[in-house]
Each structure stands twice: as structure tokens, then as C-alpha cells.
């Protein structure tokens with residue numbers, strides 16, 4: 198049994214339980230310009246299969262929170278649990294493994310590797326987790342098909358439209374069957390129509406495939422279309438609205 | 441770790457920046473090929489010279505009077521320093537009586553000017569008993585029609601170099617031709633410049649022997665030499681033939697016992713040693729030049745990869761965000777350095793071999809006697825250079841790769 202399956206199993210075992218728990222997280226940036234308290238004590242719980250939007254004005258700390266949830270950045274204080282694991286008690290290498298297996302990232306600017314093919318981009322998390330090459334290719338191909346860009350597998354990402362590139366990024370985030378998909382303004386660079394298509398795909402992942410999705414957005418319509426919207430202001434949770 | 445996939449990614453990265461990668465590879469090629477070419481050339485030199493010396497008689501000692509040191513005037517004026525010992529017939533007979541000595545050949549040497557059919561040539565005369573040439577250079581051969589006459593005062597032997605000057609299409613002189621030789625000197629009594637001319641008949645032409653004393657000189661009878669060159673019985677050099685090569689040291693010791701350091705003794709072995717020392721020095725000099733070129737290549741790799749790390753910082757951040765370990769990033773960039781090193785070093789081997797031939801040809805074109813000199817490329821030398829180039833490349837990649845692997849993901853992602 199490979200570790201991906203183990204994680205998946207673990208994932209199943211805590212079905213309908215808490216996938217993510219954020220416990221009184223603060224973040225202070227010290228820079229030449231001075232101290233900025235970006236997060237001032239955030240508490241948050243997200244259940245498996247939930248689709249949560251994080252909304253708030255610019256500079257309110259949304260990205261900072263998402264980066265901490267995804268173990269890309271460390272909090273100044275507080276704890277984050279994913280599948281019950283205190284992620285900041287892990288060392289760098291374990292944290293990388295955790296990102297690889299439990300988290301799928303989607304960025305506003307796609308962050309694809311343009312010199313290589315779409316298929317290879319999607320397969321990259323599998324290369325890192327040392328998935329067998331046959332399974333890797335098959336899985337990456339199937340994800341591209343599910344996302345409606347199976348015919349673009351051998352293209353270079355630069356030759357795709359923004360919406361298509363974001364689909365590649367979504368496929369990549371799903372490669373290792375993560376417990377949670379984190380998306381920071383995934384529709385921010387897209388026009389309204391393409392944006393709602395991409396949102397529709399994320400929504401489908403959650404409703405049809407029971408994926409947990411946490412999405413930062415500026416778009417109130419998208420926030421309303423999620424299971425729950427968490428409003429953030431000045432580094433604090435202002436209110437939560439379930440739909 | 442999935443080495444194969446990592447390599448595929450690095451090769452893609454190198455391909456993406458073709459010009460820069462090609463230039464960096466070129467720097468490695470320059471360094472490694474320079475090293476191979478220079479090594480091959482010096483090994484070729486060394487081989488050639490050892491081969492040339494193998495043709496010399498191994499049993500000959502070259503005896504001269506040691507010049508007293510420190511005398512004379514530093515500006516080159518004034519009388520030449522006085523020899524400590526006069527090499528005359530008495531010295532010859534004392535040496536002849538030593539054990540293991542089979543022959544003693546006294547000689548005069550001087551610079552003279554030859555004239556033949558309106559052409560002039562400056563050369564050195566080596567005045568000995570012509571028959572003794574066979575003792576000094578046992579392999580010596582003469583062109584057809586030559587005759588070696590022991591006591592003919594007007595016979596002269598020309599080396600091939602003098603008879604057929606390199607780069608000219610007509611011979612300077614042929615066998616049987618009459619030529620004129622002029623010796624110019626300062627009369628010790630009057631201090632005036634005088635000259636002495638004589639006519640000679642070319643009795644023979646010597647094929648190259650490998651002995652530099654003979655190969656660029658002319659030879660005539662010692663009686664004539666004594667008179668014409670104003671030597672008054674003072675020899676310039678005495679060639680001593682030991683019974684065989686193994687007695688050379690014993691004979692040298694005996695002569696030293698008689699004359700101490702007032703006499704200069706040179707053996708073919710000593711000359712060879714000196715030349716080989718020179719070649720070794722030359723070789724380490726050229727090697728250090730090539731090493732510098734290789735280091736410049738390594739700095740090129742550092743620069744290239746460092747730039748690449750900076751440009752690809754977002755990509756590094758993305759890879760870390762999707763779970764790449766530090767070691768994955770490290771190996772990714774190191775394998776770029778390794779690829780540059782392997783391609784550069786391998787191409788460098790080929791270019792270096794060609795370069796070695798070009799360098800040697802360049803030298804040979806200036807000196808026809810080294811026409812059949814070829815560079816020597818030893819597999820273990822080439823292997824060392826290859827390994828060194830690849831190793832240095834990886835070493836150069838270390839710092840940029842380490843920097844890349846150490847960048848925290850959030851820092852890498854935030855950078856624009």
C-alpha cells in the first residue's frame with residue numbers, strides 16, 4: 198500500500214469529521230516598514246467535503262491565513278491541525294511530505310511550469326511522491342479529461358487560455374488525492390464567464406467527489422454559492438455565513 | 441528520489457535557455473579541451489625528445505673547460521672570462537689513459553660563414569676527425585656520392601640542414617661542389633678584426649642524426665680547424681667515449697678526480713634529464729593555465745545557475761508548495777550542473793584531441809626536424825581531465841542549488 202492510499206484511507210476513517218482546525222492563529226510580519234499584525238487570533242473549523250469561501254477586503258489577511266493553513270508559512274502563535282496532525286510540530290521534510298499528500302494548491306496566477314507539457318505539470322506531485330510512472334500518466338490523463346482538457350495534454354501551458362491553464366492547475370492539485378484543496382483567488386485572473394466555469398469545476402469537486410475546498414475570493418456571488426463564507430476583517434473572523 | 445524524472449526536468453530547463461546553456465557548456469569545453477590539448481602536446485614533445493635522444497650514442501661524455509664565474513664585465517664588453525683549464529693534447533692523453541675509456545675525440549668549434557654560388561650562410565663548424573663521426577653518432581648516414589676522408593684538409597661535410605636549407609627549394613650546395621669558408625676573429629695582439637678564408641670541396645652530406653651538435657653544423661678536419669680557426673692547440677670540447685653506456689658514470693667520476701670542478705662534463709643522460717625537467721615545468725605551467733580556464737568555466741556555471749535560480753524562484757516555490765523536498769530541488773539544480781559538466785567535458789575531449797594536433801602542427805611547421813612529432817593522449821589523463829571537469833561543474837552548481845533548496849516556499853512564491 199502506498200502512502201497516498203494510506204492517507205486516503207485515513208481520510209475516509211474520519212469521514213464527516215474535522216479536516217482542518219485553526220486554533221487561535223496570529224501572524225505578525227516584521228519588516229523594515231514596521232510590524233504588521235496580519236492575523237490577530239483566528240479560529241476556524243472545516244469539515245470534510247465542505248466548500249468554504251474566505252472573503253474580506255484587501256489586506257485583511259486572507260492570503261496569509263491560506264498560506265498558513267497550507268503550511269507554506271508559519272504562524273506567530275496558534276496551531277493548525279490537518280486530519281488531527283499539528284502541522285507545525287513537523288520538521289521541514291515531514292511538512293513537505295504533508296503538503297504533497299494532503300494539500301492541493303491552486304494559485305491566482307496558475308504557477309505552471311511552462312517549458313514542459315500540461316501532462317507533466319499535472320503529474321508533478323506524483324513525480325515528487327514517487328508514484329509509478331504508468332499510474333502517474335494514467336491518473337494525470339484522467340484528471341485532464343475530467344476537467345475537460347484531455348486534448349491539451351501535450352500542449353505547453355503558455356499556449357492555453359487562462360481558464361484552461363487554471364484547469365491544469367486544478368488537475369495538478371488533485372493529483373495526489375489531497376485531503377484539502379486550497380485556492381487563493383483562483384478566478385482572480387479570469388473574466389466573469391471563465392471564472393464561473395472554473396468555480397463550477399471546484400464546486401463539482403466538492404459536491405460530486407466530496408473534496409474539501411477552501412477558496413479565497415473577492416467575488417460575493419461566489420461566496421454566496423459556497424457551503425459557508427468566512428468573512429475576515431483586520432486579521433479577525435468578522436462573521437461566518439452558512440448557505 | 442525519481443532521478444530519471446529530475447534529469448528530464450533539468451534537461452528541459454537547459455533547453456529552455458538554449459543560448460545561455462550553450463555558452464556555459466562552451467566555457468567547460470574551453471577549459472577541458474585546453475587541458476587535453478596541452479597535455480597531449482607536452483606528452484608528444486616528451487615522447488619525441490626521448491625518441492630523438494634514444495638515437496644518440498649513450499656512451500659519450502662531452503667535456504668542456506668550466507668558465508670561471510663572475511669574471512668579465514656585465515655589459516658584455518671586455519675579454520671573455522678566462523677558462524679555468526686549457527683543453528690541450530696533455531688533457532686528451534690523460535683522459536685517454538683512464539680506465540673504461542675507449543676513445544677520446546678532441547674538437548674545435550667556431551662560427552663561420554660559407555659561400556657557395558653567390559649564396560651565403562652562417563653556420564657552426566665542428567672540427568674533428570671525420571671518421572670519428574661514427575663514434576659520436578653511430579646511426580649516421582650520408583647521401584649518395586659522399587666520401588669520408590680522414591686526412592683531406594680541404595674536404596668539408598655539410599649537414600642536411602646546411603646543404604638543403606629548410607624553406608628553400610634549391611640546395612645551398614651539392615656533393616663535389618667547391619665552397620668558400622670564412623672565419624672572422626679579433627687578433628689578440630693587435631685587437632683588430634681579421635678574417636681567414638679557405639676553399640673546400642664538399643665531400644659529403646650528412647643525413648639528420650638527431651644529435652643537435654652535428655645536425656646543424658659542418659665538419660672538417662681537425663688539422664685544418666686548428667690552423668684556420670686560430671686555436672693554437674686549445675680544444676673547445678673533448679668527446680670521451682666510454683666502453684659502453686654503463687661506464688659513463690665511472691668515467692665521469694675519474695675525470696672529476698683529475699680536474700674537479702674546473703672541467704664541465706655533460707652526458708646524454710644529463711641533457712635528457714634537463715630537457716625532461718624543462719618539459720615537466722612547461723607542462724605544469726600549461727596545466728595551470730588550463731586549470732584557470734576550467735575554473736573560469738566553473739564560475740560561469742555558478743553565474744548561470746545562480747541567475748537561473750533567481751529567475752525560477754516562483755517555480756521553486758511552486759514545487760515546494762506541491763510538496764518537493766529540499767533535496768529534490770537540490771538534486772534538480774545539481775543535475776543541471778552535472779549535465780552541463782558532462783556535455784562540456786565530453787565535447788572538450790574531442791575538441792582537445794583536435795587542438796593537440798593543431799598545436800603540434802604549429803610547432804612542427806617552424807622546425808622541420810620535428811615533422812613526425814605527434815601529440816600523445818593517454819586514456820587515464822583524459823579520464824582525469826573529464827572527471828575533473830565534471831566534478832568542478834557539480835561543485836560549482838553546489839552553491840546555487842543549495843540556495844534554491846533552502847529558500848522557504850512562501851518567500852519563493854511571493855517574489856515577483
Ligand SMILES: Nc1ncnc2c1ncn2[C@@H]1O[C@H](COP(=O)(O)OP(=O)(O)OP(=O)(O)O)[C@@H](O)[C@H]1O
Pocket residue numbers: 226227228233234235253254255256257258259260261262
Ligand atoms: N511578507 C510580508 N511582509 C510584511 N507584511 C506582509 C507580508 N505579507 C503580507 N503582509 C501584510 O499583511 C497584511 C495581510 O496581507 P494578505 O496578503 O494576507 O492580505 P489579503 O487579504 O490576501 O489581501 P488581497 O485581497 O489584496 O490579496 C497586509 O497588510 C499585508 O501588507
Ligand SMILES: [Mg+2]
Pocket residue numbers: 259260261
Ligand atoms: Mg491575497
